Amino acid sequence: MTEPILEFDGVDVEYETRGGTAVHAVNDATFAIEEGDYFGLVGESGCGKSTIADAVVGGLDENGAVTGGTIRFKGTEIQDYSEKQFNREIRWKEISVIPQSSMNSLDPVMKLSQQAAEMAKYHTDLSKAEAVDRLRELFDVVGLSESRIHDYPHQFSGGMQQRAIIAFSLFLRPSLIIADEPTTALDVIMQDQILDHINELKDDWDISMLLITHDISVVFENCDSMAVMHGGQVAEAGDVVELFDRPRHPYAILLQKAFPDVRYPDRELAVIDGHPPQLREKPDFCTFADRCPWSTAECYDGAPDPRPVEGDDDHLAWCVRADEMEELAAEHLRKPPEETSILKGGR
Numbered sequence: 616m617t618e619p620i621l622e623f624d625g626v627d628v629e630y631e632t633r634g635g636t637a638v639h640a641v642n643d644a645t646f647a648i649e650e651g652d653y654f655g656l657v658g659e660s661g662c663g664k665s666t667i668a669d670a671v672v673g674g675l676d677e678n679g680a681v682t683g684g685t686i687r688f689k690g691t692e693i694q695d696y697s698e699k700q701f702n703r704e705i706r707w708k709e710i711s712v713i714p715q716s717s718m719n720s721l722d723p724v725m726k727l728s729q730q731a732a733e734m735a736k737y738h739t740d741l742s743k744a745e746a747v748d749r750l751r752e753l754f755d756v757v758g759l760s761e762s763r764i765h766d767y768p769h770q771f772s773g774g775m776q777q778r779a780i781i782a783f784s785l786f787l788r789p790s791l792i793i794a795d796e797p798t799t800a801l802d803v804i805m806q807d808q809i810l811d812h813i814n815e816l817k818d819d820w821d822i823s824m825l826l827i828t829h830d831i832s833v834v835f836e837n838c839d840s841m842a843v844m845h846g847g848q849v850a851e852a853g854d855v856v857e858l859f860d861r862p863r864h865p866y867a868i869l870l871q872k873a874f875p876d877v878r879y880p881d882r883e884l885a886v887i888d889g890h891p892p893q894l895r896e897k898p899d900f901c902t903f904a905d906r907c908p909w910s911t912a913e914c915y916d917g918a919p920d921p922r923p924v925e926g927d928d929d930h931l932a933w934c935v936r937a938d939e940m941e942e943l944a945a946e947h948l949r950k951p952p953e954e955t956s957i958l959k960g961g962r
C-alpha cells in the first residue's frame with residue numbers, strides 16, 4: 616500500500632484563553648487520507664473540524680498550537696510549520712483550501728485574471744498570457760463563462776465566487792484540496808452544483824480531498840472514506856460504505872439517523888440532546904459519554920482507544936462497547952418514540 620497523502624497521528628490542539636485556561640479543541644486525533652481518496656470529516660459544531668484543517672495549513676489562530684502528535688503530508692511532518700512556511704512550500708502547489716466563503720480568499724480589488732497572473736508569477740514560469748489562459752480553461756472546468764475572467768470578485772454571486780475559488784484551487788495542480796464547509800453559505804440548488812463540480816474533479820484530476828462538513832449525508836454521497844468527530848475526539852473512521860452499513864460508535868449511529876435518507880422518506884429524524892463538554896483539560900474519558908444512551912462507568916475511565924470493527928482493520932471505533940453496539944443500537948432504535956429520550960422517531 617502506498618503512503619497516505621495526509622496522516623494525523625495522536626494529534627492534540629490547544630487554544631490558550633484569557634486568564635491562562637486552555638481549550639483542548641482536538642485530542643489524540645488519528646486518521647489517514649489515502650492518495651486519490653475523497654475523505655469526509657463530519658461532526659457537530661465545535662467538535663474540532665476547522666481546527667484540524669487549520670492545523671494542517673499552519674493557520675491556527677494565534678492562541679492555538681499543536682501540542683502533541685504528528686501531522687504528515689506525503690510522509691513529511693508539518694505540524695510545526697508556520698503559516699508562512701506552509702504558504703511558501705506547500706499552499707496551492709501541494710495543498711489548496713476551499714473555504715466556507717470566498718471573502719478571505721479572493722482579493723476584492725483585483726480582477727480574477729490579475730490574481731491568476733500574480734499566482735503564476737510567484738509559483739510558476741508561466742507568462743501572464745499563459746496564466747490567464749490557464750484560468751480560462753479552469754473556468755470552463757467549474758462551469759463559469761470564460762468571458763468573466765476579467766471581472767472583479769464582487770461582480771460574482773456567492774455560488775460563482777465559490778466556483779472561482781475551486782478554479783484557483785486547481786491552478787497549480789495540487790495533490791490535496793481541503794474544503795471546509797464549501798457550500799454552507801449557499802442555497803440548496805447551488806450547494807448541489809458545487810458538490811457536483813467537486814465530484815467531477817475526482818474523475819479528471821489526480822486529486823485527494825479533505826471535505827469538512829456537519830452533514831453526514833454529504834459525506835456519504837461524495838466521499839470514499841471518513842472520520843466522525845465528537846467533542847474534540849475522533850469517534851469512528853473508515854470506509855464510507857462500512858460506516859454507513861456498520862456504524863459502531865454511538866455518536867456515528869445517532870448522527871446517521873439525524874439526517875434525511877432518501878430510502879426512508881417518512882422517517883422522523885433523530886435529535887441528539889445535550890451539549891459536548893467544555894474541554895479545559897485533555898479529556899481522560901469519552902466526550903460523548905454524558906449524552907450516550909449506552910454509556911457505562913468504563914466510558915469515564917480513560918479516553919477510549921481505537922478498536923477495529925470485526926472484518927475490517929481499517930474501520931476503527933473509539934468506543935469501549937463497539938463490539939456490542941450492533942445489538943444495543945438495534946434494540947434501542949426499535950423502541951417506540953415515547954420510550955426513547957434520544958430519538959424522536961424511535962428508529
Ligand SMILES: Nc1ncnc2c1ncn2[C@@H]1O[C@H](COP(=O)(O)OP(=O)(O)OP(=O)(O)O)[C@@H](O)[C@H]1O
Binds near residue numbers: 640661664
Ligand atoms: N481561537 C480560539 N480560541 C479559543 N477557543 C477556540 C478558538 N478557535 C476555536 N476554539 C474552540 O475550539 C473548539 C473547536 O472549534 P472548531 O471551530 O474547530 O470546531 P468546528 O467543528 O469546526 O465547528 P464549526 O462547525 O462550528 O465551525 C470549539 O470549542 C471552539 O470554541
